Amino acid sequence: MIATLYRAVLRRTSTFALVAVGGAFIFERTFDLMADTLYENVNRGKLWDDIKHKYE
Template identity: 65%
Template sequence: MSMWATLNRNVFKRTSTFALAIASGTFFFERTFDLVSNTLFERINKGKLWNDIKDKYE
């Protein structure tokens, strides 16, 4: 049985499971995107952020 047939039978056939799959996929995508973008921002701005320079001003 192909993967598409399995996915169709288990997720897309019922509206409730399809909506749950969309909601959970959206949640995990948002959390992953937020983590990756924050990590990238901190890596690019290393040495310029408050956590890096606060010892000089306290």
């Protein structure tokens, strides 16, 4: 398995850099989505979208 990983990703610097950038992008998007979901769940009923009908 390690040999396969080495041959597929780590052998060339350009491939390693592409995998690193792609992984960082996917991690950032996933982390951002999870953090937003957690924030909205913790603050349910207090956010503008939840109370805007009272002020319109």
